[in-house]
Amino acid sequence: xxxxxxxxxxxxxxxxxxxxxxxxxxxxxxxxxxxxxxxxxxxxxxxxxxxxxxxxxxxxxxxxxxxxxxxxxxxxxxxxxxxxxxxxxxxxxxxxxxxxxxxxxxxxxxxxxxxxxxxxxxxxxxxxxxxxxxxxxxxxxxxxxxxxxxxxxxxxxxxxxxxxxxxxxxxxxxxxxxxxxxxxxxxxxxxxxxxxxxxxxxxxxxxxxxxxxxxxxxxxxxxxxxxxxxxxxxxxxxxxxxxxxxxxxxxxxxxxxxxxxxxxxxxxxxxxxx
DNA sequence: AGAGATACCTGGGAGC
DNA sequence: TGCTCCCAGGTATCTC
Numbered sequence: 266x267x268x269x270x271x272x273x274x275x276x277x278x279x280x281x282x283x284x285x286x287x288x289x290x291x292x293x294x295x296x297x298x299x300x301x302x303x304x305x306x307x308x309x310x311x312x313x314x315x316x317x318x319x320x321x322x323x324x325x326x327x328x329x330x331x332x333x334x335x336x337x338x339x340x341x342x343x344x345x346x347x348x349x350x351x352x353x354x355x356x357x358x359x360x361x362x363x364x365x366x367x368x369x370x371x372x373x374x375x376x377x378x379x380x381x382x383x384x385x386x387x388x389x390x391x392x393x394x395x396x397x398x399x400x401x402x403x404x405x406x407x408x409x410x411x412x413x414x415x416x417x418x419x420x421x422x423x424x425x426x427x428x429x430x431x432x433x434x435x436x437x438x439x440x441x442x443x444x445x446x447x448x449x450x451x452x453x454x455x456x457x458x459x460x461x462x463x464x465x466x467x468x469x470x471x472x473x474x475x476x477x478x479x480x481x482x483x484x485x486x487x488x489x490x491x492x493x494x495x496x497x498x499x500x501x502x503x504x505x506x507x508x509x510x511x512x513x514x515x516x517x518x519x520x521x522x523x524x525x526x527x528x529x530x531x532x533x534x535x536x537x538x539x
Numbered sequence: 540a541g542a543g544a545t546a547c548c549t550g551g552g553a554g555c
Numbered sequence: 556t557g558c559t560c561c562c563a564g565g566t567a568t569c570t571c
Contacts, residue, residue: 299547341564376548378565422542439564528544
């Protein structure tokens with residue numbers, strides 16, 4: 266499933282392929298994915314130059330010269346491909362964006378957890394209005410151990426849930442939370458407010474590290490994520506704890522235990538993580 | 540206010 | 556082999 270590194274990989278590729286082009290036609294093949302699709306009825310999205318493709322949290326923002334924007338969220342199984350216009354449409358390619366260079370950008374979303382919103386921007390480079398309440402970017406200098414300590418100190422709940430809370434820090438999903446918490450030696454069910462400043466520092470550092478490693482590897486292919494050329498991400502080979510319930514811990518051989526925290530699968534080595 | 544639970548959806552794996 | 560069942564996930568929304 267696409268987490269932040271995957272979205273980053275996709276955004277970089279879209280920026281390279283689409284900047285300077287424009288949409289000549291938008292076709293939808295389904296009325297509702299997560300929300301009703303309306304963008305095929307919005308002529309202001311057509312024939313205006315694509316100025317940038319950027320990312321905020323897991324949202325892909327395609328900004329047009331006329332200050333309209335297409336905002337795409339891939340949900341858990343969405344992917345985007347850029348292929349020639351004459352290529353046959355795949356079963357779950359629900360939206361086709363025709364580009365002025367003869368290519369199509371295709372939004373594929375088998376489980377329909379993704380969505381596409383459109384909005385107008387107050388100024389060039391501005392954030393879409395509905396993204397204003399998001400927390401800091403995990404790879405930005407704003408995400409520090411001290412910041413995380415401040416946030417956890419005033420809240421209740423398990424550390425894992427706080428790391429996945431989008432109003433604190435964005436784009437850290439279930440896979441990378443598991444990996445970062447293992448690397449930092451902290452149990453995911455620890456009360457967030459029980460973390461020392463040093464533990465927060467260590468955890469924040471490991472979150473950044475695991476995200477950077479994954480970006481370098483082209484993202485994690487787990488079930489159906491693909492890069493825009495259809496190739497697989499390679500980070501899945503490097504997962505040390507996620508999905509390894511019942512298997513021995515790679516550091517100490519203790520059996521990895523699966524539990525449910527915040528309604529999501531969690532993986533813990535009770536010897537290495539305190 | 541904030542935290543927890545739930546709905547959304549379907550491919551794929553497990554089990555029979 | 557083929558069927559059924561259940562699980563995976565991020566976000567919005569509801570409830571407490």
